[in-house]
Amino acid sequence: MVDKIETPELTGEIKIPKIEPGATSHYRPNQASEKHNNNLGFPGTRVENWQEKSIEKMDDLLSKYKSLLVYLDSCVRCGSCADKCHYFLGTKDPNNMPVARQELMRKVYRKNFTVGGSLFPVLSGAEDLTEDVMTEWYSYFHQCSQCRRCSVYCPYGIDTAEISMAAREIMDTAGIGQKYCNEILGKVMDVGNNLGLTKPALANTLEFLEEDVEEETGVPVKFPLDQEGADVLLIAPSADFFSTPHIEGFMGYAKVFHEAGISWTVSSYASEFANFGMFIGNYETMQKVATRIKDAARELKVKRVIVGECGHAWRVAYSFWNTLIGPFDFLDKKYKNPTHICEFTLELLDRDAIKVDLTANDNRVVTFHDSCNVSRGSRMGDSSGGQFEIPRKLIKKVCGNFVEMDSETIRELTFCCGGGGGLLTDELIELRVQGALPRAEALHEVMKERGVNTMAMICAICKAQFTKVLPSYGIDMEVVASLHQLVSDAIVLKGKVGV
Amino acid sequence: MGGLSALSVLFVFLSYAVTTLFIVGFLAKIFKYATTPAPLKIPTTPAPTSRGGVAARLLGELLLFTSLFRGNKWTWIGGYLFHFALALVLLRHLRYFLVPVPELVSFATEVGIWAGVLLPITAIYLFLRRVLVDRLKYISTGADYFVLILIGLIAITGLVMKFSFRADITSVKEFMVSLISLSPVNIPMDPVFILHLTLVLVLMAYFPFSKLIHMGGVFFSPSRNQVDNSRDVRHVNPWAKR
Numbered sequence: 001m002v003d004k005i006e007t008p009e010l011t012g013e014i015k016i017p018k019i020e021p022g023a024t025s026h027y028r029p030n031q032a033s034e035k036h037n038n039n040l041g042f043p044g045t046r047v048e049n050w051q052e053k054s055i056e057k058m059d060d061l062l063s064k065y066k067s068l069l070v071y072l073d074s075c076v077r078c079g080s081c082a083d084k085c086h087y088f089l090g091t092k093d094p095n096n097m098p099v100a101r102q103e104l105m106r107k108v109y110r111k112n113f114t115v116g117g118s119l120f121p122v123l124s125g126a127e128d129l130t131e132d133v134m135t136e137w138y139s140y141f142h143q144c145s146q147c148r149r150c151s152v153y154c155p156y157g158i159d160t161a162e163i164s165m166a167a168r169e170i171m172d173t174a175g176i177g178q179k180y181c182n183e184i185l186g187k188v189m190d191v192g193n194n195l196g197l198t199k200p201a202l203a204n205t206l207e208f209l210e211e212d213v214e215e216e217t218g219v220p221v222k223f224p225l226d227q228e229g230a231d232v233l234l235i236a237p238s239a240d241f242f243s244t245p246h247i248e249g250f251m252g253y254a255k256v257f258h259e260a261g262i263s264w265t266v267s268s269y270a271s272e273f274a275n276f277g278m279f280i281g282n283y284e285t286m287q288k289v290a291t292r293i294k295d296a297a298r299e300l301k302v303k304r305v306i307v308g309e310c311g312h313a314w315r316v317a318y319s320f321w322n323t324l325i326g327p328f329d330f331l332d333k334k335y336k337n338p339t340h341i342c343e344f345t346l347e348l349l350d351r352d353a354i355k356v357d358l359t360a361n362d363n364r365v366v367t368f369h370d371s372c373n374v375s376r377g378s379r380m381g382d383s384s385g386g387q388f389e390i391p392r393k394l395i396k397k398v399c400g401n402f403v404e405m406d407s408e409t410i411r412e413l414t415f416c417c418g419g420g421g422g423l424l425t426d427e428l429i430e431l432r433v434q435g436a437l438p439r440a441e442a443l444h445e446v447m448k449e450r451g452v453n454t455m456a457m458i459c460a461i462c463k464a465q466f467t468k469v470l471p472s473y474g475i476d477m478e479v480v481a482s483l484h485q486l487v488s489d490a491i492v493l494k495g496k497v498g499v
Numbered sequence: 500m501g502g503l504s505a506l507s508v509l510f511v512f513l514s515y516a517v518t519t520l521f522i523v524g525f526l527a528k529i530f531k532y533a534t535t536p537a538p539l540k541i542p543t544t545p546a547p548t549s550r551g552g553v554a555a556r557l558l559g560e561l562l563l564f565t566s567l568f569r570g571n572k573w574t575w576i577g578g579y580l581f582h583f584a585l586a587l588v589l590l591r592h593l594r595y596f597l598v599p600v601p602e603l604v605s606f607a608t609e610v611g612i613w614a615g616v617l618l619p620i621t622a623i624y625l626f627l628r629r630v631l632v633d634r635l636k637y638i639s640t641g642a643d644y645f646v647l648i649l650i651g652l653i654a655i656t657g658l659v660m661k662f663s664f665r666a667d668i669t670s671v672k673e674f675m676v677s678l679i680s681l682s683p684v685n686i687p688m689d690p691v692f693i694l695h696l697t698l699v700l701v702l703m704a705y706f707p708f709s710k711l712i713h714m715g716g717v718f719f720s721p722s723r724n725q726v727d728n729s730r731d732v733r734h735v736n737p738w739a740k741r
Contacts, residue, residue, distance in 0.1 A: 019633050064738055066537040067721045073528070074716030077643050078578060080570030082634040094637045103638065116642070116708045124709075125640035148722075151543045153570030155560060156713060157722035159543065283538065283739070319540045322733045336730055376543055379727055384545040384552075412545060 005430050007472040008090055008437045010444050014408070016083040023093035027431045028139045029423070032177030039186035040285055043175035050174040051129050055112050057173040058166070062113065067162040072109045074156040075102060081150035081160075086415045087143050090434035095140045098150035098160040104136050105163055134176070141167040142178060143431055145421035146279065146312075147372035152412055164421070165281025172280060180425035181276045188289055193238035193272035199225075202268050205241050213251055219495040221251075221258045226300065227265035232257065233297045234264050235317075235338075236308030237273045237460035246463050249309055249482025255491050256345050256484070259354040264306070270296035273313040274460065278320075279422035287324045290316065294325040303332035306339045309482060311371035311459030312420060314340060318378040340380050342458060345487055346394045355492040361399035364454045366486065367446050368395060368402075369439065369466075370414035371459035388412075391458055391483055398490035403450045409442040419465030433469045440473040447475070456483045504685055510696065511683040517700045524707025525715070532719040538736035546727035553726055560717050577628065581621035587614035588654070595668075595675045615658055622651035642709060649702055656695040666692050 034044030047053055062069050081098040083089070088096040095101060103125070110117025110126035117126030127133060146161035168178065187196040197205070206223035213221045224230060234257075240250040257264045270292040277286025297305050305328075307317050317338045322328070328337040336343070348354045368391060380386040388411045396402050409415050418435030446452040457463060457480070467477040503511065547553045559565040564582075568575045591611025593604045626647045629639040660666040670687040677684040686693065705711070717723060726732075 016634075019637055021637070062535075064536060064538060066532065066535040066719060067541060069535050070532055070716050070719045070721075074710070074713045074720070076710050076713050077635075077638045077640065078567065078571075078574055079628075079632070079635045079638060080567050080574060082638065084570065094634065097634060097638065099638050103640075114708060116705075123641040123645060125642065148543060151722050153566055155564055155567040155570075156716045157543055157560075157566065157720040159541065159722050162541070283736075287739070319729045322729055323539055323736050323739070326733045338730075377541070379544055379546075384548055384727065387544065412543075 005433050005472055007433050010441055010473055012441070012445065014089060014438050014441050017089065017092040019094040020092040021094055024087075024091045024096065024143060024431060024434075025093070025136070025139055027143060027428060029142050029425055030179040030427055032179040032182040036179060036182040036186055037172070037175060037177040039189065040172070040177075040182055040280075040282070042172045042177055042182075046175040050134075050176070053174045054129055054134075054170050055108075057170045058109065058112070061166050061169065065162065065166065067159065068166050071102070071156070071158040071162060072106050075099060075106065075158055077103075078155065080153045080155065081158075084150050084153050085160075086147070086149070086418060086438050087145070087431065087435045090418070090437035091143075091431065093143075095136070096143055101140050101144055101160055102158065102163050104133070104140055105167055108133060134171075137167055138171060138176060141171070142423060142428070145372070145416045145418065145423055145435070147416035147420055148376040149372065149413070149415065152376065161421070165278070167281075168279070169281035172282065178280070178422065181280050181422040185276050185280070185285055185289070188272050188274075188276075188292075192267075192269050192292065194274055194276070195238045195242065197238060197241065197271065199268040202241065202266070202271055206266065209247070209251060209254070213254065217493050219258070219493040221254050221493070223254055224263075224265040226268050227263070228300050229302075230263040230265035230300065231303045232262060232264035233270075233293075233300055233302040233305045234266055234308065235270060235273045235293055235305060236266070237310035237313060238271055239460040239464060240308055241271075243460075243464060244467070245480055245482045245485055246309075246460055248485035248488060250484070252482065252484030252486075252488030252491070253308060253341055255488055255493060256341075256348065256354060259491060259493060260348050265300060265302070267293075267296035267300060269299070273307055273310045273317070275313055275316045276422055278312055278316050286316065286320070290321055290324045294328075298330055304335040304339060305331065305337050306341055306344050308341050309458040309460065309484060311373040311461060312377075314458075315373040315377035318380075340390075341484065342390050342394050343380050345484070346390055346397070349394070349397050355494075356398050356487070356490040357492050358398055358400050358490050360490045361486055362401075364399055364486070365401040365403060365450065365452045366395055366399050366454045366456050366481075367405050367443070367452045368392060368410070368483075369405075369417070369443075369455050369457040369462060370410050371457060371462050372414060372416040372420060374458065375412050375414050385411075391456075394483065395456055395486060398486045403446050403452050405442040405446050409438060415439045415442070417459070417462040417465040418469060420461050424461055424465055429468075432465060433472045436465065436469045436473070439466075440470065440475065443470075443479070444473065444475065447479070453479060454481045454486075455479050456481045456486055458483050502685075503683065506688075506693075507683070507686045510686050510693070511678065513700055514678055514696075517704045521703040521706055525712075528707055528712055529715050532715065536737045537721045537725070538738065540725055540727075540729040540734045541721050542725040542727050543722040544727055546725065548727050550726060553724055556723060557718060560723060574628065577621055577624045580617060581625060584614040584617040584621060585650070587611050588618055588657075591615075595672050596679060598676060612661065615654060615661070618654040619651045619658070622647050622654065626651070646702075646705075646709070646711065649698060649705075653695060653698045653702065656691055656698065660689075660691050660695065664689075664691050
């Protein structure tokens with residue numbers, strides 16, 4: 001751990017910095033061990049002919065991904081994206097400008113796959129994949145949280161996430177894996193969740209939660225595990241079982257199911273919503289992780305799958321599941337599968353199937369942090385933009401005081417928390433603190449000007465990241481809240497009468 | 500090609516060779532883009548939920564540069580005027596190839612001249628941006644400067660033929676039409692015209708192998724051309740193992 005983190009100062013506005021080349025070239029995550037790499041079918045350590053292997057893999061990906069091919073060709077270096085990345089704004093390192101990050105791969109692409117690049121390398125900025133270039137790759141492709149903000153502003157929709165995913169896939173293939181992601185993926189494939197939480201431990205946790213909720217409310221809200229024949233399989237990010245404020249949101253889901261009288265269950269086989277397979281860009285891994293959920297839903301004979309608050313996982317679920325593990329013809333076609341817990345709860349509230357008392361949240365002035373993958377990689381509800389409207393409607397149903405942050409920092413222009421994309425690891429703490437700068441600025445402004453004391457969100461990574469880094473900016477971690485925590489506090493439990 | 504001067508033979512050959520290279524190179528790229536699979540649904544959301552909506556999104560990018568407008572107004576104004584001028588100038592140039600000249604092209608004749616003046620000005624503006632803004636300077640490659648200089652010089656040699664050393668338009672048109680009808684005549688011995696033509700041939704030869712392919716890119720960009728309907732319609736990945 002770093003003793004003293006260099007935290008940028010809050011200035012009251014999001015400023016475009018003067019570039020400082022090399023400012024964060026030393027930031028890099030720990031490398032995966034042999035075992036972690038082998039678990040995913042990658043070579044344990046860097047292979048002898050890593051350059052050859054890397055170029056081979058790049059060739060393979062170029063034939064499999066239209067996105068990669070078109071994005072590597074089309075960039076004109078107009079600079080529209082240059083000042084849009086939170087990591088650039090927070091670190092000043094020009095390689096954190098999305099276009100510069102892409103160029104790290106593009107220069108190798110030009111050299112190996114284009115006529116111009118192989119004939120006139122200097123004119124076209126073409127380079128071989130040397131040791132130095134690989135060092136840059138490992139460093140800067142792990143300073144991208146795959147949040148897609150740059151793709152909003154690109155005239156060709158170039159998405160740096162696609163390029164950083166491809167780069168990580170290439171590095172994995174050459175035996176250069178990242179520890180945080182690969183270790184976690186091993187756990188989810190082995191035990192069923194990112195935390196490595198076994199079935200007895202999970203059962204204990206759920207039991208403890210039942211006692212906790214009953215003690216607090218007097219109502220025996222159940223937290224069922226592996227209950228065959230339940231209506232709903234709930235898939236939550238495993239952080240929801242343990243971390244704060246995630247767990248408060250998890251209790252919220254349970255209360256909603258309880259009040260609606262809908263039977264539900266958690267699965268010990270598929271006790272993880274997160275899917276880091278996306279972060280490392282490996283299709284097969286992502287598919288394997290997702291397949292556990294399908295198998296669990298079949299096994300437990302549920303009617304529908306509802307998922308908890310997790311950003312990238314919602315992107316995987318909403319945008320990719322149908323391709324990866326669909327069709328869901330074994331589930332009840334009456335429902336959208338998967339359904340986001342926010343869609344579910346709002347629908348119940350809209351038809352008065354559950355009751356809330358919004359004065360319970362009168363002590364709060366709430367703002368909403370749009371999570372990047374939900375905003376720019378998915379949708380909720382039936383119309384475009386539902387991923388912004390549904391959580392907001394839900395918040396306004398359970399709390400009377402809602403305030404928006406600066407319009408350049410919300411909805412599809414939202415800033416990543418700084419910990420997404422497989423970067424939520426201790427050794428990258430400086431990057432994470434600096435990457436949170438734009439959000440910290442916008443949050444600080446509404447706290448100061450509008451009395452905001454709560455920032456609600458629907459992503460496990462955002463919650464973990466903000467509770468960790470906001471204190472560096474002098475913002476109390478108590479500000480960070482799960483959206484369903486607000487629901488949990490406001491929901492009226494009928495059985496509560498007489499307590 | 501009996502009776503053609505050596506220089507004419509050279510330029511006739513180059514014109515045909517480069518045009519072939521341009522067309523084949525461009526089509527080959529487009530073919531590759533069209534046939535490479537898109538395994539997953541990755542539209543940048545919020546995205547249209549229908550094909551019609553996607554068409555509108557792409558037209559907006561093509562005709563108004565909507566995303567660039569969002570990203571940077573200064574780049575947008577320079578880039579937009581540059582491309583607009585280029586389009587008008589190209590339209591105006593059809594009068595040197597077509598007999599008779601269509602009405603639309605005649606219309607572009609007057610305004611096309613002003614577009615011709617605007618073109619090098621916007622090229623210089625975009626060039627200066629690359630030199631003066633630290634972020635832009637960092638990301639600009641030799642190729643970025645090269646195309647701006649090339650297009651700038653093409654525009655300037657064109658203007659010189661219009662305003663100072665006037666070219667004999669009749670013989671230029673005769674030459675161009677003869678190329679199209681595959682019965683080439685001698686090239687007009689006008690050094691400015693020959694330079695102008697040479698630069699254009701360089702640009703055409705360079706085009707399919709460079710970032711200039713970006714004009715095709717936007718239509719094949721999955722983040723822009725996909726419909727947001729992944730829960731309702733199963734998108735199939737052709738190479739997935741099941």
